[in-house]
Amino acid sequence: MNKPISGFSKFSKQEKINWLSQTYLKDSDTSVAVLEQYWHENEKLQQLHDEFTENTLSNFYLPFGLAPNFMINGDLFAIPMTIEESSVIAAASKAAKFWHSRGGFKATVLNTVKIGQVHFLFKGDKNKLEDFFNFCKPKLLFAVSSITKNMEKRGGGVLDISLRDKTESLEGYFQLHCKFETKDSMGANFINSCLEKFSETFKSEALNYEQFSPEEKQIEVIMSILSNYVPECIVRAEVSCKVEDLSDDKLTKPKIFAEKFLTAMKIAEIEPYRAVTHNKGIMNGIDAVVLATGNDFRAVEAGIHAYASRNGSYSSLTHASVENGIFKFWIEIPLALGTVGGLTNLHPLVKVAMEILQKPTAAQLMQIVAVAGLAQNFAAVKSLVTTGIQQGHMKMHLMNILNQYNASNAEKDELVHYFKHHTVTHSSVSEQLEKLRA
Structure with missing residues (x-):
């Protein structure tokens, strides 16, 4: 099938599974049964899991x-x-x-400092950009006051904003490098919301900055996003x-x-x-x-x-x-x-x-x-x-090997006892299981 499907996200879960079964699954009855056996019997709990992400078909269990x-x-x-x-x-x-x-x-x-950045391009006088940043910084902080209000009550908020010149690496490239404290929250949504407001305010203030030439007023924001690199x-x-x-x-x-x-x-x-x-x-x-x-x-x-x-x-x-x-x-x-x-x-x-x-x-x-x-x-x-690492690891891996061979509980008990005193390898487990079954 080479034609892309349209509107898949609007399908019901059953419609998505039916499409998948008809399009990609060779042994569709078995595969669909596997998907359905991992559904929660509790419909409210299953709906909660369905809504964690998009286009959900089933639940993937980990121990x-x-x-x-x-x-x-x-x-x-x-x-x-x-x-x-x-x-x-x-x-x-x-x-x-x-x-x-x-x-x-x-x-x-x-330390608990987290980082976010506004990445932008500026074509003009770097000294004027520095002056503009110093002029604009209080306005940036004021612009996010409604976003930071609750975080500040918990002892967090915006810690600092600095201007970074990265033009040696990429022509015209600068950053607003921002530090945050988010207390007990990981803070991704909080940080990204602040950064996007910084970006909006920075661009709009540049348009009204009298010291900028018409070209300098056109600051081009490339993206505003937190960093997952948090060395502080x-x-x-x-x-x-x-x-x-x-x-x-x-x-x-x-x-x-x-x-x-x-x-x-x-x-x-x-x-x-x-x-x-x-x-x-x-x-x-x-x-x-x-x-x-x-x-x-x-x-x-x-x-x-x-x-x-x-x-x-x-x-x-x-x-x-x-x-x-x-x-x-x-x-x-x-x-x-x-x-x-x-x-x-x-x-x-x-x-x-x-x-x-x-x-x-x-x-x-x-x-x-x-x-x-x-x-x-x-x-x-x-x-x-x-x-050596294999001695302990393979003894723990023994049960996975036995399950691959569909060993019964009695066979598992017998072989777990046997391999207390013997080296576990895939071939040795297979050999002992064959002997046991013979």
């Missing part, structure tokens, strides 16, 4: 799990995590338990203990472990191929909590990976040191999160997640998310420099 025993700044947390990958929640839980008896996690929010919205999380206290039942040579751990960290700092996988493991923990709490994991991912490249080369987000016999492991990352607005007030499971976390502020959620990423990374690097 909602829990990682307990996180001691953060002296308080004990159980952290909700939404993720489909095997071993992530298990590894986070293991790291939480490991550090619980060694002082727990310390976390601090260093930073949280730090860390753990530390004496090197000898790193030992446990399986880790009997803590000094050697600490040395290997530090070397692994240095490799991740200098080698981008390793750093990408290293940071992906961190994001396993971060994204899982961001998803569970109804925040935007795509924005978080983009901002964090940009931050990992801020010095000109992609590098590790975590770091470690040993000084005076003390092992220290830490992370500093940009996180723009919200605990009010968006899905946090709508999605029933997000509400439960927030309740599990004792209804945190945005700053507290930043700390919890950073700790989850640090814990995940510690567990991964610890495995890599000791037993």
Whole structure:
């Protein structure tokens, strides 16, 4: 079919499914049944999910799990995590338990400034533009007073507006670089509304600015949009203990472990191929909590990976040191999160997640998310420099393999017991299952 469909968004859900079935689905009855089996029986709840986005056909489920025993700044947390990958929640839980008896996690929010920009082109005298900006700045702030009124009551609002000259990179290109405090809101709609009002006011004031020539009056705004790069919205999380206290039942040579751990960290700092996988493991923990709490994991991912490249080369987000016999492991990352607005007030499971976390502020959620990423990374690097990562990961992946082969509950019980003492691979599971069924 080469002809585009018209008016698809106006179809009912059933009409959309019928069109999809007739146009693209070869085994339409089976596929349609799969779509329908994930509908909520509660019609009101299903309507709520349908209205989260557009052209919805069904619901896509991800596991909602829990990682307990996180001691953060002296308080004990159980952290909700939404993720489909095997071993992530298990590894986070293991790291939480490991550090619980060694002082727990310390976390601090260093700053909460968020950024938005008005990108525009100006052809004329830069000095006159600077004078115009200084003249116009109070008018810009006044123009958004109705938008910022409620935010200011909560201690937020517009922190600053500056003019940035970017003409060395692109001819005629300037920015209004704007800083915001949005408190417990992620603030995207608030920031974008302010920016669009700045843009409108900036252009209209330019038309009446007597010092501008007719050409200079025609400021061309290209776009007004928040940035997901928030290098001034930073949280730090860390753990530390004496090197000898790193030992446990399986880790009997803590000094050697600490040395290997530090070397692994240095490799991740200098080698981008390793750093990408290293940071992906961190994001396993971060994204899982961001998803569970109804925040935007795509924005978080983009901002964090940009931050990992801020010095000109992609590098590790975590770091470690040993000084005076003390092992220290830490992370500093940009996180723009919200605990009010968006899905946090709508999605029933997000509400439960927030309740599990004792209804945190945005700053507290930043700390919890950073700790989850640090814990995940510690567990991964610890495995890599000791037993190797596959031993634990494949044991957790075993159930996925068994489900691919449609193993019965009895077969699962038998093979889970068998692979407690044998290496898990796809072929070994297949072989043992065939023997069992024979």
